[in-house]
Every structure is written in C-alpha cells, then in structure tokens.
Amino acid sequence: DTEVTQTPKHLVMGMTNKKSLKCEQHMGHRAMYWYKQKAKKPPELMFVYSYEKLSINESVPSRFSPECPNSSLLNLHLHALQPEDSALYLCASSQVQTSTDTQYFGPGTRLTVL
Amino acid sequence: GENVEQHPSTLSVQEGDSAVIKCTYSDSASNYFPWYKQELGKGPQLIIDIRSNVGEKKDQRIAVTLNKTAKHFSLHITETQPEDSAVYFCAVSNSGGYQKVTFGTGTKLQVIP
Numbered sequence: 001d002t003e004v005t006q007t008p009k010h011l012v013m014g015m016t017n018k019k020s021l022k023c024e025q026h027m028g029h030r031a032m033y034w035y036k037q038k039a040k041k042p043p044e045l046m047f048v049y050s051y052e053k054l055s056i057n058e059s060v061p062s063r064f065s066p067e068c069p070n071s072s073l074l075n076l077h078l079h080a081l082q083p084e085d086s087a088l089y090l091c092a093s094s095q096v097q098t099s100t101d102t103q104y105f106g107p108g109t110r111l112t113v114l
Numbered sequence: 115g116e117n118v119e120q121h122p123s124t125l126s127v128q129e130g131d132s133a134v135i136k137c138t139y140s141d142s143a144s145n146y147f148p149w150y151k152q153e154l155g156k157g158p159q160l161i162i163d164i165r166s167n168v169g170e171k172k173d174q175r176i177a178v179t180l181n182k183t184a185k186h187f188s189l190h191i192t193e194t195q196p197e198d199s200a201v202y203f204c205a206v207s208n209s210g211g212y213q214k215v216t217f218g219t220g221t222k223l224q225v226i227p
Contacts, residue, residue: 004157042203042217043158056214090157100146100165100207103215105157 003027004106006091012112015081021109023074023091029104031097032074034066035090037108043090049074050097081113116141118206120218127194128226135221137204138186146207147180147187148215153200161202162189194225 004025013019023032031050035043048056049068063085065077074091088108094101117140127133137147145166150158164171164178164187171178175194180187191198204218 006157040220042220045214048214092157102148102160102163105150105159107155107157110155 004091004093004104006089006106006109008109009107010110010112012114013078013081014114015083017081018077018079020078021076021089021091021111023076023093023106024072025093025104025106026072027093027095027104028071029093029095030071031094031101032068033092033094033103034074034076035092035105037088037090039087043105047076048097055097078111081111083113086111086113116144116206116208116214116216118204118216118218120204120221122221123219124222124224126224126226129194129196131194133189133191133194133198133223133225135189135202135204135223136186137188137206137218138184139206139216140185141206141208142182142185144206144208147178148205148207149176149178149189150203150205150217151200152203152220158203191223194223196225196227199223199225 007022034046037043046060047066052068063080067075090108091106092103094103120137148163151161152158164180175192177190202221205215
C-alpha cells in the first residue's frame with residue numbers, strides 16, 4: 001500500500017482565519033514533505049521532516065507552520081494567509097530522506113484564501 | 115542549484131501513437147530521475163524512475179532512457195491510450211545530504227481517440 005491521505009480535500013478560508021491541513025501515511029516512512037503547487041506549475045518544496053524533526057524549511061513565510069506529531073502524521077497550520085497563498089498543497093512521504101528514495105504523494109488539499 | 119528543462123510543454127497524439135517527453139538537467143552529481151503523472155484534481159503519481167547506473171528502464175508501455183554524459187533523459191509512452199492524458203513531470207534528485215527533488219515544468223499530454 002503506497003497511500004498518502006490528506007484532509008480536507010478543499011478548504012476556503014479568510015485572511016484572518018486559522019486552519020490546519022492534515023496528512024497521514026501508514027507505510028512506515030520516516031520522511032515527510034509539504035509541497036505547494038500553483039496552477040500549471042510543478043510542485044515547490046516547502047518543508048521536509050526526517051524522523052519527526054524538521055530538516056528543511058525552504059524559506060517559507062511564518063504564516064505556514066508545520067508540525068509532525070508522530071511518524072505517521074504531518075500537519076500544516078495556516079494563519080493570516082494571503083490570497084496569493086491559494087494553491088494545491090501536497091503532502092508526500094518516502095522511506096527515508098535520501099537522494100534516491102521515491103516520494104509518494106497524496107491527493108492534495110485545494111486551498112482558497114479570500 | 116539544479117535546473118531542469120522539460121519539453122514540449124504540450125503534446126497531442128493520436129490514440130495508438132507514441133509520445134516522447136524530454137528533460138535536461140544541469141547538476142552532473144544528480145543520480146535519481148523519477149517521472150510523475152498528474153491527472154486533474156489529483157496528486158502526482160510515480161510512473162517510472164531510473165537511477166544513474168542504468169541507461170534504460172521499461173515497464174510495459176512506458177520506458178525511460180538516461181544519457182548521463184549529455185545530462186538528459188526521456189520518457190517514452192507507446193500505444194498511447196486516452197487514459198494516458200495528463201500532465202507529466204520529470205524530476206531530478208541531487209546527491210547531497212538530503213533529497214530535494216527538482217521538478218521539470220511539466221508536459222500536458224492529450225491523447226486523441
């Protein structure tokens with residue numbers, strides 16, 4: 001089973017709201033990733049967690065706050081977002097964080113910021 | 115950093131014909147080259163990958179070739195079917211201390227029945 005699940009599927013929020021995106025995998029993977037994808041563009045890496053510790057932050061604004069409560073779960077907390085943050089947010093996981101390890105993607109959360 | 119170019123950006127083929135998508139990269143240390151298929155409203159799904167010690171890999175109708183000297187790799191889909199219609203991304207992974215995947219710009223493939 002190579003399934004990564006994400007909830008919610010769609011999210012609409014105002015600029016003053018606080019919301020969270022959730023990602024889950026039960027493949028025993030120890031690396032998890034957040035990506036942002038704008039329309040007709042490739043995914044852009046935001047954060048990487050390795051063994052539940054944040055290992056990469058690609059200079060993402062602080063209004064995005066990741067959290068990895070355990071090896072199966074990854075959250076992305078959102079606060080005071082801007083309309084330009086509207087995008088598809090993808091979660092991915094891989095066995096470990098190595099250069100040749102396959103990443104498996106979830107279906108994404110479509111976020112709209114009003 | 116790594117730079118990945120992908121061509122063409124759009125590709126229309128008749129059902130049953132072959133489709134070829136090409137990518138070039140800049141970092142000679144890159145050693146992992148996956149291809150992802152993304153259907154509308156879904157996340158990218160790995161369809162095939164190749165590692166730098168292999169020149170070609172095939173899985174049924176899909177094949178990938180790698181030329182490390184020229185720093186380019188290609189996706190070949192034979193006997194295309196309407197369900198192959200999607201956006202395809204090539205990707206390159208560096209060989210540094212962590213895995214950062216750099217994606218190409220994507221190719222929208224349309225298979226005309």
